[in-house]
Amino acid sequence: MSEVKKKRRFGLFRWIVLALILIGVYFAFIGPSIYRPVRPAVVLPPEAVWPGLNIFGIPLTNTMLATLIADLILILMALRVNRFVKSGEMVPSGVSNFFEAIFEFLWNAVDSATGKWARKVIPLVATIFLLIFVANMVKMIPGFESIGYLEQLHKGTGYAPVPLFSIFGRTVYTIDNAQPVKLAAEAAASQGSEPTPAEEEHELCSACQVIPFLRGSATDLNFTVALAVIAVLMTQVYGVMALGLGYFGKFFQFGRLVNGGIFGVIDFGVGILELILELAKILSFSFRLFGNVFGGAALLAIIGSLLPVVLPPGLYLFEMLFGIIQAYVFYLLATVFISMAAISHHSEETAEAHA
Amino acid sequence: MNDPQAFVTGLKLLGAGLAMLGAIGAGVGVGIAAAGGVQAMGRNPDAAPIIQTNMILGMAFAEAVAIYALAVALIIIFAAG
Numbered sequence: 001m002s003e004v005k006k007k008r009r010f011g012l013f014r015w016i017v018l019a020l021i022l023i024g025v026y027f028a029f030i031g032p033s034i035y036r037p038v039r040p041a042v043v044l045p046p047e048a049v050w051p052g053l054n055i056f057g058i059p060l061t062n063t064m065l066a067t068l069i070a071d072l073i074l075i076l077m078a079l080r081v082n083r084f085v086k087s088g089e090m091v092p093s094g095v096s097n098f099f100e101a102i103f104e105f106l107w108n109a110v111d112s113a114t115g116k117w118a119r120k121v122i123p124l125v126a127t128i129f130l131l132i133f134v135a136n137m138v139k140m141i142p143g144f145e146s147i148g149y150l151e152q153l154h155k156g157t158g159y160a161p162v163p164l165f166s167i168f169g170r171t172v173y174t175i176d177n178a179q180p181v182k183l184a185a186e187a188a189a190s191q192g193s194e195p196t197p198a199e200e201e202h203e204l205c206s207a208c209q210v211i212p213f214l215r216g217s218a219t220d221l222n223f224t225v226a227l228a229v230i231a232v233l234m235t236q237v238y239g240v241m242a243l244g245l246g247y248f249g250k251f252f253q254f255g256r257l258v259n260g261g262i263f264g265v266i267d268f269g270v271g272i273l274e275l276i277l278e279l280a281k282i283l284s285f286s287f288r289l290f291g292n293v294f295g296g297a298a299l300l301a302i303i304g305s306l307l308p309v310v311l312p313p314g315l316y317l318f319e320m321l322f323g324i325i326q327a328y329v330f331y332l333l334a335t336v337f338i339s340m341a342a343i344s345h346h347s348e349e350t351a352e353a354h355a
Numbered sequence: 356m357n358d359p360q361a362f363v364t365g366l367k368l369l370g371a372g373l374a375m376l377g378a379i380g381a382g383v384g385v386g387i388a389a390a391g392g393v394q395a396m397g398r399n400p401d402a403a404p405i406i407q408t409n410m411i412l413g414m415a416f417a418e419a420v421a422i423y424a425l426a427v428a429l430i431i432i433f434a435a436g
Contacts, residue, residue: 284419325411
């Protein structure tokens with residue numbers, strides 16, 4: 001083995017990598033200033049994809065567009081797998097193989113956690129896992145958070161636009177790192193611009209920032225809160241399916257309050273606390289995913305503007321890892337909460353069924 | 356100090372930074388969970404899948420504290436007037 005490796009040591013690959021690094025150094029530090037990255041603006045709420053583009057009165061935001069792309073990829077994958085299943089072959093390949101590996105992994109964990117409820121639980125949790133997973137991977141595509149339209153800033157530091165090239169009679173602009181425009185700052189946190197070229201459609205601005213067309217889905221709290229609310233509500237539904245309406249006895253222990261004496265009062269308080277805990281789950285579910293993905297995106301943008309050459313590839317790898325782990329954690333917690341809801345506190349037979 | 360609004364903004368950012376002190380506890384907790392998990396897996400490699408699942412679960416719960424701190428920090432920066 002080592003002999004073969006030694007022969008390949010002076011291959012082409014390393015020179016390509018070295019050339020790419022040198023090109024990166026040239027553009028980031030030596031070359032014309034329009035190629036240099038600028039300080040990014042960290043914006044919490046998602047921006048509209050296009051000014052005035054509304055669907056049913058709601059502006060289409062860039063995170064929604066990214067989620068739609070993730071949905072499209074998932075649907076294509078599902079159609080592919082469906083075709084494979086219909087074909088009746090036994091050995092999957094390509095996308096189907098990948099899907100089978102993921103599904104087997106998910107099924108094993110759900111089966112061991114929820115036992116006889118696994119068949120009913122897996123559609124929900126597997127959907128959540130796949131959506132978060134694909135959305136987090138789609139976020140890594142170059143062009144996300146960097147290509148967009150220019151908008152006039154009202155405070156802080158913007159950058160002057162420079163025409164780059166023309167296509168279909170429209171000019172594509174980039175923003176110039178060497179021409180920062182300081183506006184009469186209202187003492188707010190200074191806002192810079194997104195790092196790369198931008199398309200410009202309406203009249204030019206003097207101090208610009210880029211509003212990206214696409215932004216990672218989970219950098220939007222609406223996405224994560226929606227998933228969290230679905231997960232927690234469905235936990236209650238599975239609880240009722242498993243235990244009947246007696247499931248809510250976990251929260252309102254009136255029986256203990258009436259005949260339990262002083263400890264009955266304590267039990268009643270604990271029940272109310274469990275109800276509050278259910279609401280706290282929504283908070284921790286949504287902020288865990290949002291915090292990780294948003295923090296990662298902000299880190300990538302800021303490191304990319306400070307040291308654009310060596311560090312970002314490693315951080316991208318890190319981000320991919322975290323995208324997978326966060327999807328897994330969301331799915332695992334949802335599974336565990338559902339399995340906990342489906343097990344009664346008092347009845348013995350369900351406990352035995354799970355043992 | 357001659358620009359009161361800048362002063363308030365500075366204090367806001369300082370407060371957000373202080374709120375993130377909560378991440379210390381979460382970091383220690385996640386580290387302890389990982390150490391325990393790896394030790395257990397070293398002693399009993401056969402049980403690795405179960406240990407891994409529970410380890411990640413524990414890490415997620417420990418991490419939740421840092422997430423709350425992050426939520427508070429974000430609210431201070433972006434939402435608090």
